[in-house]
Amino acid sequence: MKLTILGGGGFRVPLVYGALLTDRGEGRVTEVVLHDLDDSRLYAVARVLAEQAATVPDAPTVTATTDLDEALRGADFVFSAIRVGGLEGRANDERVALAQGVLGQETVGAGGIAYGLRTVPVAVDIAQRVARLAPDAWVINFTNPAGLVTEAMSRHLGDRVIGICDSPVGLGRRIAKVLGANPREAYIDYVGLNHLGWVRGLRVAGRDELPRLLADPDLLGSFEEGKLFGTDWLQSLGAIPNEYLHYYYFNRETVRAYSEVERTRGAFLRDQQAQFYDEMKHPDAAALTAWDRTRAEREATYMSENRETAGAGERDADDLSGGYEKVALALMRAIARDERTTLILNVRNQGALSVLDTDAVIEVPCLVDANGAHPVAVDPLPDHATGLVCAVKGVEREVLSAAENGSRTTAVKAFALHPLVDSVNVARRLVEGYTEVHPGLAYLK
Template sequence: MKLTILGGGGFRVPLVYGALLADHAEGRVTAVTLYDTDAGRLAAVARVLAEQAEGIADAPALVATTDLDEALRGADFVFSAIRVGGLAGRAADERVALDLGVLGQETVGAGGIAYGLRTVPVAVELARRIALLAPEAWVINFTNPAGLVTEAMSRHLGDRVIGICDSPVGLGRRIALALGADPARARIDYIGLNHLGWVRGLHVEGRDLLPRLLADPELLGTFEEGRLFGADWLRSLGAVPNEYLHYYYFNREAVRAYQEAERTRGAFLRDQQEGFYGLMKDPATPALATWDRTRAERDATYMAENRDAAGAGERDDSGMDSGGYEQVALALMRAVARDERTSLILNVRNRTTLAALDADAVIEAPCLVDANGAHPLAADPLPYHAVGLVTAVKGVERAVLDAAESGSRADAVKAFALHPLVDSVSVARRLVDGYTEAHPALAYLRGR
């Protein structure tokens, strides 16, 4: 079975290959093709993967190429893990927004919109190429903003594109461990959009354990989200939000923390990865050890500004053990390729799961996965406050898709202005001006 990774020179690709190396079952991936437009990054990651595979007799064969058509032909699965504009683009997204007093995070608010505006056109072209050269392939989307990009690709690939994220499974795992439950035996009642969802129940042997957690401030203080949001707010919600909702519930504090930080997250990662890929130009550099060291530093500093704003302290080991998006991807591939029915939280078309959204809107929800793909399970209605956020952000995503298709500057302004974390048409116009100046890839946005 052949797996193609688009964005094969990306820093997190060794996580995926490591998961594949541990899979020795029948029907496993036997060939991996890495595709990237940057030959230098591609060569660096290929070196890391080669060291990972040392001593493993049945390691999947590796091919690295800058030829997209070569990469796609014959693929059974395609992972889309691209980053249009690189980390320099992410750093610019953050800075333009923060200079105007709004959040610039890469998937939430102004930064997420800017990233989506330059990523959607590329993702759509990839989807069209996949449909032509590998029409039977299943596409697993890692590319952020994951829900938005998955929806853009689904317009050309239908249900054969599925988005994944490790945030929900990591949150469920941390809640289960806080309650002394086995995460593998827990059923998580989670619903929303990517980076905008809530755990509303955690069921073990037919019993919902979440009320016990919400009633116990001491237990709530034992895991990342409990410290991040605080026991009082979680009790008020009656649910545990995805960590990215901290940007909504504590927006002013988050923006202030990011403005006061020495570097934005994107600038930190840009500098860190420039160092990593620079070191990898020397053939004497131990590839895997260098990657491991860089990854550990990256994980430890994740959402540091939010933790500072909340007084949540350092990120502990359980907080960093998110369950792994590579493990979600592997479980998804197994279920589809081997018809091993399983339940996973994925980004898929809504169908009838959330009544407030139309059938084609991509949501993040528990799904039954089998050889026919991922099927979202029925869910209880969201409370009004959550419906408001979900529908508002979905409206923003639709405006981004409209702008990417029409090339209309007015549609882009609309996307920014409608977002709850921008809330100003004047600021939205200035954001579009700032981003089009910062990103040549947004030159397609025309005045109207």
Template structure:
């Protein structure tokens, strides 16, 4: 089986390759092609992967190229993890938004809209190239904003594009452990929403929903990351455990203040950190294993500082060891490929077409829910209706996503302004206009907006 990774010079690619190294079953991935527009990043990550494969019998062969059609030919699966504008673009998204007093996070609020406006045109073109060059390939999208980009690519490729995210997996695992599950992966998680906008409404162990037991125990609620982030009182009020990204909505003022007071934004931190890593990994004449060691050190620091401003705003303290372990999106991607390629039926939380799952959204809307996966793809399971407090957020954010898709298609500046103005975290049409002005001035990728 052949896997192509778009954004193959990305920092998290070794996580995917590490998961592939652990798969010894028949029909596993035996060839990986890395595609990236940045040759230096591609070389550095290829070195890390070579260090990972050292001493591993029958490790998947790795090739690297900056020729997109060459990368796509004969691919069975295409993993999309591109970053249009790079981390410099992410830092700009944060800076422009925070100057207006609104959130600049890369998937939520103004920053997410700016990132989407840059990314959707590129994602659509990638989907068209895949349709021409590898029409039978399945596309696994991890490019952010994941739900929005998945929906854009589905316009060209339909249900052969499936979006993944590690946030619901990590949340479900943490809840299951607090509830005493010996094997957290065996829990059934009643999770529903959009990407980075979802709630765990139940967690079933042995056929019984154990979430009410957790919600009745303040100490247990505040013993894991999301519980500390939101506080037991709020979780009991809404009767669910939100995805960590909902902290930006429920505690927006506090989050914005923490980001404005930080020494540097998350994007700027990652930009500087990764510059240092790629320079070290690309240095000629290194000893064997040096590139992998540099990557391991950088990843540990990256994970430890994840959502640090939100934890500071909430007084949640440092991340605990259980929150730092891997086993996130790379394991979801591997399980998804196995299920489709080998018809190994499984259940995963994925970003897929709504069809009739949530009555408040149309059939083409991409949602994030548990899905049954087999050789024919991912099929959303039936879920209970959203509570009203969630309906408002989900429908408002989906409306914003649709305006982003429309603006990216038409090039209409007015539609882009509408996307910003309709978002729950942008509090003024005047602010929306200034955001569009700021982003178009700083991002050459947005020159298409007129």
């Protein structure tokens, strides 16, 4: 099978290739094509992959190209892992938002909207090219904001595009661990949008073990989300929220913490990864060692401002190992080999969550087989969660409309309607600020 990775010069690509190296089954990926606009980044990542494969017999071959059409032709699977505007763009997203006193995180609030506005037109172009050049390919979307981008691509690819995220997987794994259950044997009742979902149950052998966790403050406070949100709040919710909901539930504290740091997350990653790519320009540099070192630092500092605000301390070692690449491999195997499994994915609703329409992309457990991912029907959310999901989905739809029509007025509307942007005037200033720093938003008129 041929796998094409768009954004193939991206820092996390070796995680995907490392997962592929563990797959020795029939019908596995034998050819990987890396596509990126930056050939120097392609060169750096290809060096890391070569060192990963050095001791693995019959490892998938790796080629690299800056020609998108060439990369797509004949692909069986396409991973879309692009970052429009690069990490400089992410740093600007954060800076412009914080200057207006609102959150600039890359998938949540003003920053997520800005990222979506410049990413959706590129993602739509990719979807149209896939439909023309590789109509039988399955697209697995890693690109953030994952739910929004997946929905944009689904308008051209239907159910052949599936979004993935490692946050629900990590959350379910942590809950299972503290309950003494095997994560592989647990069914996670999770529902929402990408980076906006809740675990409402964790069933083992047909029994829901979540009430036992919620009733035990010591157990509840022993893992990441308990430390981050506090046991009282989790017991009040009666569910375990995705860690990204910390930006909503503790917004003022988070904005203040982000405003006080010396460098925002995007600026930190921009500088850190620039060092890695610069190091790779030296032919004698140990590519895999340098990448491992950089990744460890990246993971250890993930959401550090939120944890500092909550007094949550350092992340546990088990939470530093990523996970989205494992979801991607399981998804590919299920489709390519009809190895039926259940995964939490971003897919079109198809009636699974009654409060949203059929085409709305949601994040829920899905049954996956050779015919793709099929969302499992879920119980309605409580009112507070329903309101938040509907509000954010409404914002996503305004972003899609602005991107399709090039409407600056609709872009202002998208910002103004977001729960974390508290003023129409702030929304107008955000659009002005973002169009000044992002050439990719010049289409907004």
